[in-house]
Structures are given as C-alpha cells and as structure tokens.
Amino acid sequence: MAEALLEVRNLSRRFAAVDALKDVNFSVDAGEVHALIGPNGAGKTTFIHHVSGALKPDSGSVHFAGADVTALSMHRRVAAGMARSYQITNVFLGLTAIDNVALAVQGRQDAGSSFRFWKPVRREVALFDEAREYLVQVGLEQRIDTVAGNLAHGEQRALELAMALATRPKMLLLDEPMAGTGPEESARMVELIEHLARHVTILLVEHDMAAVFRLADRISVLVNGQLICTGEPEAVRANGDVRRAYLGDHL
Amino acid sequence: MAFYRPAPYQKPVAIALLLVLAALPFGLAAVDQAFYIGFATRVLIFALAATSLNLVLGFGGMFSLGHAAFFGVGAYTAAICQQAGINEALIAFPLAMIAAGAFALVVGAISLRTRGVYFIMITLAFTQMAYYLAVSARSWGGDDGLPLVGRMTLAGVSLADDTHLYFAAFFGLTVTMLFFGRLADARFGRVIQAIRENETRMEALGYPVFTYRLVCFALGGALAGLAGALLANLTGLASPNLLLWTQSGTLLVMLIIGGVGYLYGGAVGALILLCLEEVLVGFTPHWHIVLGLILLGVVLFAPKGVAALFGKRHG
Numbered sequence: 001m002a003e004a005l006l007e008v009r010n011l012s013r014r015f016a017a018v019d020a021l022k023d024v025n026f027s028v029d030a031g032e033v034h035a036l037i038g039p040n041g042a043g044k045t046t047f048i049h050h051v052s053g054a055l056k057p058d059s060g061s062v063h064f065a066g067a068d069v070t071a072l073s074m075h076r077r078v079a080a081g082m083a084r085s086y087q088i089t090n091v092f093l094g095l096t097a098i099d100n101v102a103l104a105v106q107g108r109q110d111a112g113s114s115f116r117f118w119k120p121v122r123r124e125v126a127l128f129d130e131a132r133e134y135l136v137q138v139g140l141e142q143r144i145d146t147v148a149g150n151l152a153h154g155e156q157r158a159l160e161l162a163m164a165l166a167t168r169p170k171m172l173l174l175d176e177p178m179a180g181t182g183p184e185e186s187a188r189m190v191e192l193i194e195h196l197a198r199h200v201t202i203l204l205v206e207h208d209m210a211a212v213f214r215l216a217d218r219i220s221v222l223v224n225g226q227l228i229c230t231g232e233p234e235a236v237r238a239n240g241d242v243r244r245a246y247l248g249d250h251l
Numbered sequence: 252m253a254f255y256r257p258a259p260y261q262k263p264v265a266i267a268l269l270l271v272l273a274a275l276p277f278g279l280a281a282v283d284q285a286f287y288i289g290f291a292t293r294v295l296i297f298a299l300a301a302t303s304l305n306l307v308l309g310f311g312g313m314f315s316l317g318h319a320a321f322f323g324v325g326a327y328t329a330a331i332c333q334q335a336g337i338n339e340a341l342i343a344f345p346l347a348m349i350a351a352g353a354f355a356l357v358v359g360a361i362s363l364r365t366r367g368v369y370f371i372m373i374t375l376a377f378t379q380m381a382y383y384l385a386v387s388a389r390s391w392g393g394d395d396g397l398p399l400v401g402r403m404t405l406a407g408v409s410l411a412d413d414t415h416l417y418f419a420a421f422f423g424l425t426v427t428m429l430f431f432g433r434l435a436d437a438r439f440g441r442v443i444q445a446i447r448e449n450e451t452r453m454e455a456l457g458y459p460v461f462t463y464r465l466v467c468f469a470l471g472g473a474l475a476g477l478a479g480a481l482l483a484n485l486t487g488l489a490s491p492n493l494l495l496w497t498q499s500g501t502l503l504v505m506l507i508i509g510g511v512g513y514l515y516g517g518a519v520g521a522l523i524l525l526c527l528e529e530v531l532v533g534f535t536p537h538w539h540i541v542l543g544l545i546l547l548g549v550v551l552f553a554p555k556g557v558a559a560l561f562g563k564r565h566g
Contacts, residue, residue: 052455078457090452092445094253103445106438107456114458115466116438117430124438167457
C-alpha cells in the first residue's frame, strides 16, 4: 500500500453545542483520488477547512507529507504542497486568464520573492511561460488573454484548477468542482480531473455521485460529523449505513 | 476595483506635467504672483500625502483613519531634528521617513490583525494616542507645537527661498509617483491589489497576506512622513493638529475626490480640494458647506473620483 500523504488523526471540532466533527480519522494515499461524500450538513466543508488550515481543531491533528501541519497557517500548507480550489468560483475577475495563473505561479516560493517593486510583471517572461502551460493543461489555450470575468462558468472552474496546479501541489483539494456546471461542462470537468489524477493526488468533495463513482479510487462517507465508512467504491455502495444515510435514493 | 495598468498615454502626459510644474514657479514670478509658489508647494506636499494614503487604501485596500499620524510623525521628526542641531534635509527627511515608517510598522503589526470597522477604529485610536502624546509633551511644545527656527538646507542649499522649497517638494512628489507607478505594475503591486480583491484566495495561493499588507502599510507611512517633514518646513511648525484624525479625514476626502485606486487620484484630489479652499475662503468663512455640496456631487456623479473621468480606466 502507498504511503499516506494526508493523515487526519482523531480530529474533533465543536461549534457551541454542536459536534461538527467527532473523532475523525482519515487518510489520503499518495497517488489516489479519494472522494469525500456525505449528505448536506454532514460537516464536509468544516472538514475541508481543517485540512486546508482555514480552521483549527479543538483536538486531533493533521499530518501532511510526513509533517504535523496542525498549527500551520493556510499559506504555509500551500507552500508545503496542498492546493485547493473553491466551491464558489474564486478567480480574479478583473485579470486575464493568464494573469490569474501567473499570479499563482508568482506565489510559489521557488518563483522568487514578490517583494519586487520596480520591474513590470508583464516582463517576467518565465512566469507567463509557465502559466501558459497550465492553461493548456486545463484546456484553456484559446482563452489565454480573455478577462476572467468574461469566461463561461465552466471555464472559470477550469481556470481555478489551473491556478491550483500552478502552486505545484502534491495534493489537490477540490471542493465541489462540478458545482453549478451544466451536464456538458460537468463531463468535461470529469475528464479534466481524470487527466490531472495521473500527476497529482486528489481529495475530492463532490455531490455529483456519477462523477464521484467514476473518479474515486476510494470513498469516505461523512455523516453528522462522523466518518462512517471508507473503502473502494463498490464496497461503499453496498454498505448498509451509507444507504441509510442517503435514504437509498442517490446510490 | 480593477487592477492598475499603465495607460499608453501615461508617459507623455507625465512628461508634459513635469515640464509645466518645473516652469510654474518661474511663470508665477514673471507675472508677479510669487505668493502662489507657497500655495503650489502646499498642493505638492498634500498630493504626496494623499498619494501615500492611496497606496495603503486604494491599492492595499486598508481603510485607515490613522494616516495623519504618520504625516505628523514626519513633521515632528523634522522639527526635533532641527532642535537637535540637524539642519540638513538630506539627513532629516530620511529620518522622518524612517520614524514614520517604523511607527506605521508598529501600528500595522497590531491593527492589521483586525478587519473592517475594527481596523478603522484601531488606526483611529493610534492617531489619537499620538495626538495626545504630542499635546502633552512639554519639550515638544505641547499644544503650541514645535516650531522650526527657519527652513532647513537641502544638500547645503537653503530652503528659505520659496522656489527652493517648491523644487524640494516637486522632487519628492516626482520620485514618489515614479516609484508608485512602477510598484503598482510590478510583482508587489499585483500582490497587494489581489489581496485587496480577495484575501482568502491569495492565502490559498500561498501568499503570506499579513506580511504584504504590513509592508504596504509601512511604505505608505514612510511616504506620509516625507510629506510631513516637507510641510513642517513650509509652515515652520510641527503642529499637533497634523496628528488629529480630522487630518486623516482631509486626506481621505482628497483621495475620494481624486479617485481611490487611481495612480493620480491622490494628486488630483489634493489639487482640487486645496484650490477650492483657496477660492471659497475668499467668499465665505463657511466654505466647508460649499465643499460638502461639491463632495456630494462627486460621490453622486463621479463615484470613482475625478481621475476616473479621464479616458478609459487605467487605475
């Protein structure tokens, strides 16, 4: 078995009287696509926030690439190789597609300091050459100089992925990448994620069950803040607890 | 707000502007209006101060009500330097920038941990503290402020001549605008504008947001300090009123009239506000009423400021 890239140990978090997460143990192996599913309000978003570093747990720990990152802020986790995309599209609408990705490249530590006050960004050829590659990877090579605000919704989601890739992650944390996309866009996104999965480990949070079962190597199910099941897609589909949580109608 | 991008016509306009400003004191002297050289110097100094606020607010997205504190610290540093026997601006002005920048670093390190209205309140609290400190410091003149016994020298040339001081301010503003324009289009400018637009996203791209904000805030503070040191030379006084939060308000009004987030927003606003004041004061002591109406008009009809009215948006 591959080594765990991400390991979450005994993670708990309370909001007032509500146990948002109860003693969650979870791991993502290097190279796999691991999907996290669960009914609305199960705590998926809270969980993601703890993985990415937006929230800190009451107890438990998060380990990434062999180091305890529980106390690290979000930007340090990104530097360690954990990139995320957002549930709502979160690109800079006033910048062109390539400017968006170049900004992501620029944020990487090996891209040099950003405390540069004199040279115009546009003349930093290396940034833009690299940014172009990521846009090609996500299929936006026709839209390089389009202002992000003028891109179609699905294209913005792809741009978002290109930005995440530009941080050169070990693991991509995709928070509902299909949200709000139509069937065609959705199919393209599945293809794209399949393509990316060959190069990078993916933790996928998604409602679209067809996509999840097509993409995931393993699936974990979160219900009421507890992880009730982790396993290969077929095993999860057959699991009685999971069926009850979903009332049988999705699976 | 859009990201800054230098407009194609920017360079020729800037060069033309430089020539006009360089000729201005001689023109004024030729038509026997040398009195206005002092006024023009004041405009340049406030243009510098409002521009420094533009860096913090317009580009960095930090709504600070404490900017006057750095302005005032610059003025006091100049006066204290002179009191200590340093009469050379080449030493005193950089010291004023360092003192104001360092103070901004401290204020920023504390207040940038908060957001929104709390940030406004904390920066306001810091200016008021600085104000009361200045008022109660006997050795710095207390209420009366700390006077300069005469203007300083710049590289040995006395600034006592109005034209000399004008050129000192002109040089300060020119270098600042050049630096500001380059910065806005360089990596650093990209980063601070992107943080202004979406802080969380930048954090998620791996940027230490707090550090960038703090550096931007301190830079703005240092530039305000330079403006303060120049103003102390112009008026011959480091007054506690410079530290008062209403002074922050004046700089804000200038910036809003001129155009928040536009490269020349601060300079345009300073020019308009000071000219209005100069003209309106001649008609009525209650000129603030007229100013209020004009401000209302700007907000209603040119909500992005006067600089936004020129050509396509490039700021």
